Amino acid sequence: MSIARRGLSVLVAALWSSSALAGEVPLYQPAPDWVTLAALPDTKAGASSPPILIFDSQQRIAKDTLWTYRDSATRVSTTEMLNQLATLTLPWMPDKGDLIIHELAIIRGSERVDLLAQGKTFTVLRREQNLEQRELTGLLTATMAVEGLRVGDVLRLRYTSTVKDAALDGRVQSSLLVPSSPLRLGFGRARIQWEEGSAAAWKLLATGDAKPEKKGQFTELNLTLPLAKQPDMPGDAPARYQNLPLLEVSTFANWADVSRVMAPLYQTKDLIAEGSPLAAEADAIMKARSKPIERAQLALQLVQDKIRYLALGMNGGNYVPQKPTQTWDSRYGDCKAKTLLLLSLLHRMGIEAEPVVAHTELGDLVKTRLPAAGAFNHVIVRAVIDGESLWLDGTGLGSRLEDIHDTPPFRTVLPLRMEGADLMPVPMHANARPAIDLTIESDQTASLDLPSPFTATALVRGQLSSVVTMAQAQLDKERQDDIVRRFFGRFLRGATFSDLEIVSDPQGATATLKAKGVQPPGWRIDGKKIKLGFSRTIEGIAFAPQRTRAAWAQIPVATANPLGTQYHLRIRLPDGGKGYALEGEPDSNLTVAGNIVSRKTRLEGGVLSVDERQDSTGAEIPVDQIPVERNRLSVEAAKAPRIVAPANATRQWDLTKGDPKGATQVATAETIYAKAIADNVDEKRAPPLLQRAGLFVALGNREAALKDLDQAMGIEADLGTYLRRASVKRDLGDLAGAQADVDAARDLNPSDFGATVLAANIRGERGDVDGALALLDERIDLGGETKAEYQESKANVMGEYGDATGALALVEELLADKPQDGGLLNARCWIKGTRSVGIDTALADCVTAVERDKSGFAALDSRALMYFRLGRYQDALTDLNAVLELAPGLAESRYMRAVVLTALNRKSEAQADLAIARRIRPRIDVAYARYGIKP
Numbered sequence: 001m002s003i004a005r006r007g008l009s010v011l012v013a014a015l016w017s018s019s020a021l022a023g024e025v026p027l028y029q030p031a032p033d034w035v036t037l038a039a040l041p042d043t044k045a046g047a048s049s050p051p052i053l054i055f056d057s058q059q060r061i062a063k064d065t066l067w068t069y070r071d072s073a074t075r076v077s078t079t080e081m082l083n084q085l086a087t088l089t090l091p092w093m094p095d096k097g098d099l100i101i102h103e104l105a106i107i108r109g110s111e112r113v114d115l116l117a118q119g120k121t122f123t124v125l126r127r128e129q130n131l132e133q134r135e136l137t138g139l140l141t142a143t144m145a146v147e148g149l150r151v152g153d154v155l156r157l158r159y160t161s162t163v164k165d166a167a168l169d170g171r172v173q174s175s176l177l178v179p180s181s182p183l184r185l186g187f188g189r190a191r192i193q194w195e196e197g198s199a200a201a202w203k204l205l206a207t208g209d210a211k212p213e214k215k216g217q218f219t220e221l222n223l224t225l226p227l228a229k230q231p232d233m234p235g236d237a238p239a240r241y242q243n244l245p246l247l248e249v250s251t252f253a254n255w256a257d258v259s260r261v262m263a264p265l266y267q268t269k270d271l272i273a274e275g276s277p278l279a280a281e282a283d284a285i286m287k288a289r290s291k292p293i294e295r296a297q298l299a300l301q302l303v304q305d306k307i308r309y310l311a312l313g314m315n316g317g318n319y320v321p322q323k324p325t326q327t328w329d330s331r332y333g334d335c336k337a338k339t340l341l342l343l344s345l346l347h348r349m350g351i352e353a354e355p356v357v358a359h360t361e362l363g364d365l366v367k368t369r370l371p372a373a374g375a376f377n378h379v380i381v382r383a384v385i386d387g388e389s390l391w392l393d394g395t396g397l398g399s400r401l402e403d404i405h406d407t408p409p410f411r412t413v414l415p416l417r418m419e420g421a422d423l424m425p426v427p428m429h430a431n432a433r434p435a436i437d438l439t440i441e442s443d444q445t446a447s448l449d450l451p452s453p454f455t456a457t458a459l460v461r462g463q464l465s466s467v468v469t470m471a472q473a474q475l476d477k478e479r480q481d482d483i484v485r486r487f488f489g490r491f492l493r494g495a496t497f498s499d500l501e502i503v504s505d506p507q508g509a510t511a512t513l514k515a516k517g518v519q520p521p522g523w524r525i526d527g528k529k530i531k532l533g534f535s536r537t538i539e540g541i542a543f544a545p546q547r548t549r550a551a552w553a554q555i556p557v558a559t560a561n562p563l564g565t566q567y568h569l570r571i572r573l574p575d576g577g578k579g580y581a582l583e584g585e586p587d588s589n590l591t592v593a594g595n596i597v598s599r600k601t602r603l604e605g606g607v608l609s610v611d612e613r614q615d616s617t618g619a620e621i622p623v624d625q626i627p628v629e630r631n632r633l634s635v636e637a638a639k640a641p642r643i644v645a646p647a648n649a650t651r652q653w654d655l656t657k658g659d660p661k662g663a664t665q666v667a668t669a670e671t672i673y674a675k676a677i678a679d680n681v682d683e684k685r686a687p688p689l690l691q692r693a694g695l696f697v698a699l700g701n702r703e704a705a706l707k708d709l710d711q712a713m714g715i716e717a718d719l720g721t722y723l724r725r726a727s728v729k730r731d732l733g734d735l736a737g738a739q740a741d742v743d744a745a746r747d748l749n750p751s752d753f754g755a756t757v758l759a760a761n762i763r764g765e766r767g768d769v770d771g772a773l774a775l776l777d778e779r780i781d782l783g784g785e786t787k788a789e790y791q792e793s794k795a796n797v798m799g800e801y802g803d804a805t806g807a808l809a810l811v812e813e814l815l816a817d818k819p820q821d822g823g824l825l826n827a828r829c830w831i832k833g834t835r836s837v838g839i840d841t842a843l844a845d846c847v848t849a850v851e852r853d854k855s856g857f858a859a860l861d862s863r864a865l866m867y868f869r870l871g872r873y874q875d876a877l878t879d880l881n882a883v884l885e886l887a888p889g890l891a892e893s894r895y896m897r898a899v900v901l902t903a904l905n906r907k908s909e910a911q912a913d914l915a916i917a918r919r920i921r922p923r924i925d926v927a928y929a930r931y932g933i934k935p
Contacts (some may be wrong), residue, residue: 026090026122027100031158034060034193034218035069041186043075043107043154050184051077052723053154055225057176057835060218061194061251064170065097066163067820073107073156073186076149089120090142099161106146107154119143125560167319169261172198173372176247179208180227188225193218200251201369205244206230223247223410232788236545238558238620241366256420258371262319263416265336266379271324278328278341282348292351292385296392297401299345305506307341308332319373326669338394339379346383353383353392356413356424356701363411364558367423380408382415389424391426392686397466398509406431409561409618428618429594434564436460439490441570444664447618448523448530448645449652449889451695454495456488468511469504484513491536495519496674496688517676518669518691521644528885530645532585532772535599536567537614538636543593545626550570554623560616569610571643574663577606579646585639592636593629594619601641610645628672651888652698652914669695687712690721693728700919702728719748723755726762729920735766753786757793764801772797788814792827799831807831808838822852826859833865834931842866857883861893868900868933876900891921895928898935910935 031037038056042049054073059066076082092099101122106113120209122142149155165172178190189884194200204210208227212219230243252258272278285298310332321336327588333341339355346353357376359366369375381392391408393399399406407428415421437459444452460468471483481500488497497517504511523532533539545557566602573580585602596615601608645848650660659666673695676688689712696705709725729738733766742759746752756775763772776794782788791814797808811828819826826849832842853859860879867876880897883890894917914935917924928934 005369013777022826024094024140025124026159026916027098028116028121029100030103030397030915031066031069031102031872031903032060032160034067035160038071038187038189040073040107040154040156043109049075050186051075051081052184053186054156055179055185055188056191057189058191059174059176059193059249061172061174061192061200061249062196063195063198064164064168064172066172066174067160068163068174069158069160071156071158073154076151076153076155079151082149082151083582086146086149086628088122088144088146088157089141090159090463092142093163094140097164098160100160100162101142102158103156104144104146105156105159106149107156108150108152108399113148115146120147161382165319167262168373170901171251171257171261171373172200172249172742173252173370174249175374176249178204178223178227178245178247179225180206180208180245181229183226185226188472190223190225190247192247194249194251197253199253200249201370202247202249202764205246205248205369207243210247221247221249232549233550234546234552234555236559237552237555239362240368241555242365243882244362244365248370248372248374250370250374255371255414255422256317256845258373258421259416260358260412260420261420262373263355263418263420264417265320266343268338268347271340271344272348273325276325276345278324279348281328282345285345286349292349293390293404294401296346296383296385296390297399297404298349299342299349300392300394300399300404302345303338303342304397304399306331307338307394309338309395310334333394335379335393336524339381342392342394346381350382351385353381355379355416356382356391357416358410358413358426360410363409363413364580366412366414376414378410379416380413382413382465386672396463398462400509402432403462407562411618428562430615430617431562431564433461434566434613434615435462435464436564437566437568439568439570440492441572441923442519443572443665443668445572445574445663446659447652447655447700448532449521449649450665450698451518451520451669452571453518453524453665453672454492454516456492456513456515456517458487460510460511460834462515465509465511466506468502468513469506472502472511484515487513488515488517489811492519496673496676496691498672498679516672518672518688518695525886528647530649531642532571532645533640533642534569534571534610535606535612535640536569537588537595537597537599537612538592538633539642539889540565540614541593541595541597541633543629543633545621545630547623549625556623557594557621557626559619559621561618562616564613564615567610567612567614569608569612571608573606573608573643574650575604575606576662576878577608579648580608581644581646583644584641586641588636588639590632590636591617592632594621597636599641603643610745626904653700653889653919655699657699657701666699685734688717689715702731702922706732717744719752719755722748724760726758730762730765733923735762738762753789756790760793760797761800764797767801769797769802772801785926788818791826795827795831799827799835803833804835820852822849822859825849825852826862829859829862829866833862833869836869836932839869843870846855857886857890857893861890861896865895868896868903873900873903877904889920891924894920895924895935896933899928899933902935 035058038054038507041053043053052074056070056071058069074085076085090099105114106115111452122144125141146155176190176192192202202221206227207230208223210223212221226311233241254465265739268586272282285295289298291296291493293428307327308331321340322333327333327337327341336787343353343355357379359376366375383392385391390404393408407426409428411425413426415424439457440454442452442454472480480502482656484500484502485497489495495517495529497515499516501514502511523530547553547555580603582601582603587599589598596616596617601610673688673692689708693705693708696708706728709721711726712721722741726738726741729741739762742755742762745755749755756779760772760775773794776790776797779790779795791810795807798810808828808831811824815821815824825845829842829846829849832838833843844867846859846866849859850863860883864876864879867879877897877900880893880900883893884897894913897912898910901913
C-alpha cells in the first residue's frame with residue numbers, strides 16, 4: 001500500500017470528525033501557504049536508501065476546521081510495489097470537507113513527469129468497502145491509474161483534506177500517525193499548528209520528545225520521523241502501558257466538555273410520540289412486566305433482536321444518531337441509533353438511564369489520552385435500577401434477564417450529561433452465565449488403551465450463539481459441519497467426528513452444537529501407574545507473565561475479559577470401574593490468576609463424573625501479586641485430580657478383536673468410524689480410515705487394518721500412511737510389500753530418520769544386510785546433527801542381522817566420544833546378549849547400562865537376556881518383572897519372561913505371556929529364533 005493510501009486511511013479511521021458538505025469532487029489547487037514543502041532527497045537507488053523518501057504530515061487547526069496536508073514520495077523498488085502504487089485511491093468524506101490535490105508526479109532520474117499538467121484527474125467512486133461488516137461510511141474514493149509508472153521510478157503525491165464537524169460544536173480533534181524505527185524514511189515529519197487562543201492541547205502517546213514553538217499567531221509542534229524504536233512491552237500489559245504511534249491534538253477543555261458537547265445528541269424528549277408504534281412497544285412491555293429490571297431487559301432484547309446492526313457514517317452520522325422512529329421504521333441502526341432508541345424506551349418506562357461512550361479495545365488507555373470525542377468508538381446505555389448500574393448494549397446479541405448484571409470489558413466510560421461528567425470506571429466481574437456449556441460423555445468400557453467414542457453437546461449463548469445461528473441460516477451443510485468440527489476440535493484433540501449438527505433457539509438466544517466421535521486414548525504412564533488427567537479448568541488458564549526485564553518490573557498483568565465456560569464430563573470406565581481410584585483434589589472453589597474456578601468430581605458405579613466451571617474476570621494482577629498468583633496456579637495444577645487405573649486393568653492385548661462382556665467401546669467406535677468414512681467427513685485432515693486402522697491394530701486384527709490402509713492410500717499417499725502400512729505388512733510377514741512401502745516413503749522424504757531406519761531393518765530381515773548398511777552409510781556420510789543416531793542404528797542393524805563383532809567395534813568407537821551414553825551402553829549389552837559374543841564381559845556391560853539407563857527399563861530387559869544366557873533364571877525373572885511393571889506392553893520382555901518361566905517349569909504362566917507377546921508383535925518368534933532362543 002502506498003504511503004498516501006495508508007496515511008489517509010489511518011487518518012480517516014482515527015478521526016471521528018465531520019464538517020459541512022463541501023463537494024463531491026476533488027479540487028486541484030496549490031498547497032496552502034502555511035505548508036512547508038519538503039525537499040526531495042536523493043532519488044538514486046542505493047543498497048542502504050529506504051524506498052519511502054518522504055513521509056510528511058502537516059496539520060493546522062483554523063477555528064473549527066482541521067486542515068491535513070500529506071506529502072509522500074515513494075521509490076518503486078519492486079514489481080510488487082509497482083502493482084500497489086500503479087493505482088492510487090484517496091478516500092474522503094465530502095459531507096465534512098474537501099479533498100484538494102496539489103501534485104502528482106513521476107520522477108525518473110533527472111526527469112519529472114507532471115501528471116496533473118498532462119490533464120490526468122482522479123475518478124470519484126462511492127466505495128462502501130465495509131458493507132460486509134454492516135457499515136456504511138459515506139466515503140467517496142478518488143482513484144487514478146498511474147500510467148507509465150515503472151520499477152525504479154519515484155512517485156510523489158501531495159494533497160490536503162479539510163474536516164469540519166458540526167456535531168463537535170466548534171471543537172477540533174486530531175490523531176496523527178507517527179511511525180517509529182525500524183521503519184526507515186528518507187525524510188519524515190509530523191507538524192501541527194494551532195491558532196493562538198484556540199486552547200488546543202497536544203499529547204504524544206508514543207515515547208519521544210516534542211516541544212511546541214510560537215510562530216506568529218500560531219503555535220507549532222514539529223516531530224522528526226521516524227521516532228526512536230519504541231520500548232517493548234509484554235503482551236499481557238494493560239492497554240495504558242502500550243505506546244500507540246499517535247500524536248493527539250484536541251481543543252476540548254476536559255472530559256466534562258466532551259460530555260456536555262455530546263449530550264444534546266441523546267436527549268429523548270418527545271422522540272416517542274403518543275400512539276406511535278414505538279409507544280405501543282413500550283406500553284406492551286410495561287403491561288407485561290411490572291419490575292423495572294424486567295422491563296429494561298425486554299427493552300434491550302427488543303433493540304437487539306428487532307434492529308439489525310448497520311453503522312451509519314454518512315451525513316454527519318459519525319456522531320449524530322438517527323431518530324428512534326427512523327431506526328424502528330428501517331429496522332437498522334448503529335450503536336448510536338440503538339442507544340438513542342433504548343434510552344427513549346427506558347425513559348418512557350420511567351427508568352433512570354443515560355448514554356455512556358466507551359472504547360471497545362482501549363478502554364484502559366482512555367484516561368491517559370487527551371479529552372476528545374475521538375477517544376471513543378462505541379456508545380451504550382447505563383441504567384440505574386435499585387441503586388445498581390446496568391450496562392446495556394443495544395448492539396449486543398442474545399442478552400437475557402440472567403445476563404443483565406454482566407459488565408462489558410470497557411473498563412472506562414464517559415457519561416454524556418448536559419451538565420458534563422468525568423470519566424467513570426466500569427468494575428469488572430464474572431458473567432452470570434457461561435458462554436459455553438459443554439458436555440462430553442465418553443465410553444471407555446473395554447480398555448484404557450483404545451480410542452474412546454464420545455458424544456459431545458455444547459450449548460452456546462450470547463454473541464457466539466448469534467454467530468452460530470447465522471452460519472446455520474446462511475451456510476450449506478458441509479460448512480456447518482466444519483464449524484462444529486472446529487469448535488469441538490478445541491476440546492477433543494485428534495478426534496474423528498460424525499453426526500454433526502446445529503440446533504438453534506432464537507427465542508432463548510442459544511445454539512446447540514452436537515457431535516459424535518472417537519478420540520485417541522488420553523491415559524499416561526506415571527512411574528508404575530497409569531493415570532488420566534481430566535480437569536480442564538486450571539489447564540485452561542494462561543498465566544505466564546514475564547517481568548524479568550527491569551523496565552517491566554512495575555507493570556501489572558491484564559487478565560482475560562469476562563467469559564465463562566462450563567464443562568461436564570462423564571467417563572464410563574472399564575471393568576465397571578473396579579479398582580479405579582481418584583488422586584489429587586477432586587473438588588475445588590477458588591480464585592486464581594484472575595479466574596474463578598470451581599470443580600466437583602465423583603467416581604460412582606463405574607462412572608467418573610466431573611462438573612467444572614471457569615470464569616475469567618478481567619482482573620488486573622498487581623506487580624507484588626504476580627509471584628503469588630503464579631505459585632497458586634502451579635500448586636493448583638499439581639493438585640488437579642487424576643484417575644488411577646488398577647494394576648490389573650484390562651489392556652488392549654487382553655481383548656479378542658472386540659468388546660469384553662458388558663462393554664460397548666469397540667462396537668461404538670467402529671460404528672462412528674464407519675459413519676465418518678461413509679460421509680467422507682475428515683478426508684482432508686485426518687482420515688478416519690487411518691484412525692480405524694489403528695484401532696484394528698490395537699485389537700490384533702491387522703488384516704482389517706491393512707484394508708483400511710489400502711483405502712487410505714487411495715485418498716492420500718503420504719509418508720505417514722506408507723510407514724503405517726509397511727509396519728502392518730511386516731507384522732503379517734509380507735516383507736517385500738513392507739519394503740516397497742517404506743522405499744516409497746523415503747522417495748517422498750529421503751532424509752526422514754524413521755523411514756530410513758525402518759527400511760534398513762526390513763532389508764536386514766530379508767537378508768540384504770549390505771543393502772541395509774548402504775542406506776545408513778549414505779546418511780552417515782552426509783554428516784550433520786543426525787550422524788551419531790545413524791551410526792548407532794547401523795550398529796544395531798549389524799548386531800541384529802550381520803557382523804556382531806563389527807557392530808561392537810562401532811559401538812566402542814561411538815562410546816569413545818560419549819562414554820556415559822546409556823543408549824550405547826545398552827546397545828553393547830544387547831548385542832553381546834543376543835549374539836552370544838563377549839559373554840565374559842557382557843554382564844558387567846549390562847550392569848553399567850542399567851546404571852546409566854534413562855528409560856528405566858530398556859537396559860533391564862537387555863540384562864535379563866544376559867542373565868538367561870548365564871543360566872541365572874531367577875535374576876532374569878526379577879529384571880523382567882521390573883520391566884513389565886513399568887512397560888507391560890513391551891513384547892520383547894513378555895517373550896523373554898515366557899522363556900524364563902518355561903525354564904523355571906512355570907509353563908501356564910509362560911503361555912499367558914507368550915500369547916500377549918505374539919499379539920503385540922506377531923513375528924517375535926522369528927526375531928528371537930535368530931538369537932537361538934525359543935520358548
